[in-house]
Amino acid sequence: MAALDKEQVYEWLSSVTDPEVPALTILDLGIVRNVTIKGTGNEAEVTVSITPTYSGCPAMDVISIGVRMALMSRSIRKVNIELQLSPAWTTDWMTDEGKQKLKAYGIAPPHRKAFQPLGLFEEDNVTCPRCGSEETELVSQFGPTSCKALYKCLSCKEPFEHFKCH
Numbered sequence: 001m002a003a004l005d006k007e008q009v010y011e012w013l014s015s016v017t018d019p020e021v022p023a024l025t026i027l028d029l030g031i032v033r034n035v036t037i038k039g040t041g042n043e044a045e046v047t048v049s050i051t052p053t054y055s056g057c058p059a060m061d062v063i064s065i066g067v068r069m070a071l072m073s074r075s076i077r078k079v080n081i082e083l084q085l086s087p088a089w090t091t092d093w094m095t096d097e098g099k100q101k102l103k104a105y106g107i108a109p110p111h112r113k114a115f116q117p118l119g120l121f122e123e124d125n126v127t128c129p130r131c132g133s134e135e136t137e138l139v140s141q142f143g144p145t146s147c148k149a150l151y152k153c154l155s156c157k158e159p160f161e162h163f164k165c166h
Contacts, residue, residue, distance in 0.1 A: 013027060023105035042075065047081075050083060107161045108161070131158075147166070150162075
């Protein structure tokens with residue numbers, strides 16, 4: 001086995017998707033905080049640090065399995081998954097590409113309007129991912145997962161989910 005570097009590991013991790021929003025990879029979400037490699041060849045040990053989108057996120061077990069499978073399928077036999085809880089994950093860690101993927105998938109991406117570092121939960125009007133209208137209405141703060149809210153578009157009349165800022 002050739003020398004293993006972080007760039008290669010990140011490329012492999014780019015195939016691991018979020019089980020709750022399969023249009024997004026774990027790299028799109030920004031939950032991969034670090035990769036360390038010890039040793040070389042068949043003796044290489046890879047540690048991947050991931051931060052859950054919220055404490056107690058049920059998808060983290062499935063994501064950990066996905067990370068382990070992505071690396072083990074490339075002959076990495078020693079894989080460690082570390083949960084890093086601090087600092088807490090924020091939607092600011094999502095990539096712009098990930099936000100575009102959310103929109104294409106039919107989920108309004110998070111959009112923070114806060115100008116202060118501690119200006120949490122300040123958002124502009126949520127734009128409909130289907131028709132682009134800003135004439136939308138909150139239906140429920142709680143969607144099918146804790147990180148999403150339910151909205152309806154007053155223009156096209158379609159319901160949609162919004163990935164909440166946090």
